[in-house]
Amino acid sequence: MDGAVTYCGFIAVMGRPNVGKSTLLNSMLNKKVSITSHKPQTTRCQILGVKTVDNRQIVWIDTPGIHITEKKAINRYMNQSARKALIDVNAVVFVVEAMKWTFEDEKVWSLLSKQSVPIIIVVNKIDKIKSKEELLPYLEMLKQKAPQAEIIPISALTHKQLNFLEKSIDEKLPQDHFYFPEDMSSNLSNSFHMAELIRERLMIYLGKEIPYSIAVQIEHCDVKENITHIHALIWVEREAQKHIVIGKDGAMLKQIGTKARLELEKFLDKKVCLKLWVKVKANWTTQSDLLPNLIGYGDDN
CATH class of the missing domain: 3.40.50.300 (P-loop containing nucleotide triphosphate hydrolases)
Incomplete structure (x- = not known):
C-alpha cells in the first residue's frame, strides 16, 4: 500500500x-x-x-x-x-x-x-x-x-x-494510515485466545451460575514433535464448584477437555495435548486486586 x-x-x-x-x-x-x-x-x-x-x-x-x-x-x-x-x-x-x-x-x-x-x-x-x-x-x-x-x-x-x-x-472511515499489519486479525495473544476457547466450553457445559465464577489461565504451552502441549488452570471460587467442574469420576472435566482440545486444534491448526487442572481462588470475582492477574483483565488486553 x-x-x-x-x-x-x-x-x-x-x-x-x-x-x-x-x-x-x-x-x-x-x-x-x-x-x-x-x-x-x-x-x-x-x-x-x-x-x-x-x-x-x-x-x-x-x-x-x-x-x-x-x-x-x-x-x-x-x-x-x-x-x-x-x-x-x-x-x-x-x-x-x-x-x-x-x-x-x-x-x-x-x-x-x-x-x-x-x-x-x-x-x-x-x-x-x-x-x-x-x-x-x-x-x-x-x-x-x-x-x-x-x-x-x-x-x-x-x-x-x-x-x-x-x-x-x-463510509465513516477517515483517511488515515493503517494502525495494524494487514495480515493481523486480532491484537490479543495466542495464550489469551486459548484460555478463552477453554472458557467457552466451560460456559456451554456448566450451569447458570458457575461459569461466572470461572477464570482460565494458560500455565504452559510447548510444541514437541508436531504436538502442542497445553497446561491450563481453571480457577473457581469455592470447593463445591471445583467438584462440579470435575464431575463424578472426572467425567465433566474430561468432556470439557475433549471439546476444548478440538477447538484449540482448529485455532492452532495443529494437534493438541491438553491437560486441565481445577483450583480454588476464594471469591476472586469480588477482589479487584486479583482480577489483573487473570488473563483478560489486565490493562494490556
Missing part, C-alpha cells in the same frame, strides 16, 4: 449482555476472535478484531455487555472496559435484539446518546422473525427513540445484510 491513500477507523460494538456482539464481530471478520455462548458475561474485556481489505482497515472493538448492577468487582471491570471503548472511536455499533427493548438496552442508549460520534443501531437476530411486517413497529420505535442514529436490521448468525453494515462503516 506504499503511496496509496488509505482509510482506517475504530468501531466500538456496544450493547447489553447476550445480544450477539461477539457473533457479529466473528462474522464481520470471517474469523473467530471472540468466544460466544447463550449466556451473559461471555465477553469480559475489550477485544480488538482487525479487518483489512485493499486500502481500508476496520479496527473492531468487541466490548463486554453493560451491566445494570456493579455489586462485584468483575462487573465493575466489565463496565469500565465497555466505557473505555468509546474513547477516540469513529463510530459505535449498538447491537439490540429484534423485537426486544429492555431496561438494560435503555441504560446503554442513555450512555451512547451523549456521544458525538455516529451511532449505528444494529437490530440483530432478524432470522428469528417470520415476516418483515412484524419488525416494522419495532423499527419505528427505534427511529422515534434515536432519530440521529442509522438503523440496520441484520442476522449476525446467518450473515444476512452484513454487507449493508460494512458499507455504512466504510
Whole structure:
C-alpha cells in the first residue's frame, strides 16, 4: 500500500449482555476472535478484531455487555472496559435484539446518546422473525427513540445484510494510515485466545451460575514433535464448584477437555495435548486486586 491513500477507523460494538456482539464481530471478520455462548458475561474485556481489505482497515472493538448492577468487582471491570471503548472511536455499533427493548438496552442508549460520534443501531437476530411486517413497529420505535442514529436490521448468525453494515462503516472511515499489519486479525495473544476457547466450553457445559465464577489461565504451552502441549488452570471460587467442574469420576472435566482440545486444534491448526487442572481462588470475582492477574483483565488486553 506504499503511496496509496488509505482509510482506517475504530468501531466500538456496544450493547447489553447476550445480544450477539461477539457473533457479529466473528462474522464481520470471517474469523473467530471472540468466544460466544447463550449466556451473559461471555465477553469480559475489550477485544480488538482487525479487518483489512485493499486500502481500508476496520479496527473492531468487541466490548463486554453493560451491566445494570456493579455489586462485584468483575462487573465493575466489565463496565469500565465497555466505557473505555468509546474513547477516540469513529463510530459505535449498538447491537439490540429484534423485537426486544429492555431496561438494560435503555441504560446503554442513555450512555451512547451523549456521544458525538455516529451511532449505528444494529437490530440483530432478524432470522428469528417470520415476516418483515412484524419488525416494522419495532423499527419505528427505534427511529422515534434515536432519530440521529442509522438503523440496520441484520442476522449476525446467518450473515444476512452484513454487507449493508460494512458499507455504512466504510463510509465513516477517515483517511488515515493503517494502525495494524494487514495480515493481523486480532491484537490479543495466542495464550489469551486459548484460555478463552477453554472458557467457552466451560460456559456451554456448566450451569447458570458457575461459569461466572470461572477464570482460565494458560500455565504452559510447548510444541514437541508436531504436538502442542497445553497446561491450563481453571480457577473457581469455592470447593463445591471445583467438584462440579470435575464431575463424578472426572467425567465433566474430561468432556470439557475433549471439546476444548478440538477447538484449540482448529485455532492452532495443529494437534493438541491438553491437560486441565481445577483450583480454588476464594471469591476472586469480588477482589479487584486479583482480577489483573487473570488473563483478560489486565490493562494490556
